[in-house]
Amino acid sequence: MTILGLVAGALTTGCWLPQLLRTWRTRSTDDFSWVYLGLLMCGVGMWLAYGLVRHDAAITVANALTLLALLAIAAFKAQSAPGAGPAALRAQPTRAAEEIVADPRTVSPS
Numbered sequence: 001m002t003i004l005g006l007v008a009g010a011l012t013t014g015c016w017l018p019q020l021l022r023t024w025r026t027r028s029t030d031d032f033s034w035v036y037l038g039l040l041m042c043g044v045g046m047w048l049a050y051g052l053v054r055h056d057a058a059i060t061v062a063n064a065l066t067l068l069a070l071l072a073i074a075a076f077k078a079q080s081a082p083g084a085g086p087a088a089l090r091a092q093p094t095r096a097a098e099e100i101v102a103d104p105r106t107v108s109p110s
Contacts, residue, residue, distance in 0.1 A: 002058055009062025016069040029077035037077065041070050 023029055044067045051059030 005056070005058025006061070009058050009065075013062045013065045013069070016066060016073075020069050020072055023073055023076050027076070027080060029073060029080055032073060032077055034077070037070060037074050041067060041074070044070060 044063050047059060048063035048067055051057075051061075051063055
């Protein structure tokens, strides 16, 4: 039975490898919604916990590897999100400040 579980786990976990490689190559994660990734990671994390509690190597290994692949995809998505990265840490002018500067009517004649 353990062999069957390990083969099943290898297949279901291995199916993430092409998607992870495609994400790495294209640097595009637009097709993944955050809700999808979050729910799937929670479910896989719970299966991982279940496997640990049951001392089931097939469930534990398969879900640990799947969770790592999902975390890698989520990391790519976080990095590619608008406003992500080191530039997002710099202070940005507020919208009100941009409107004041851009609107010549707000400048008083001297």
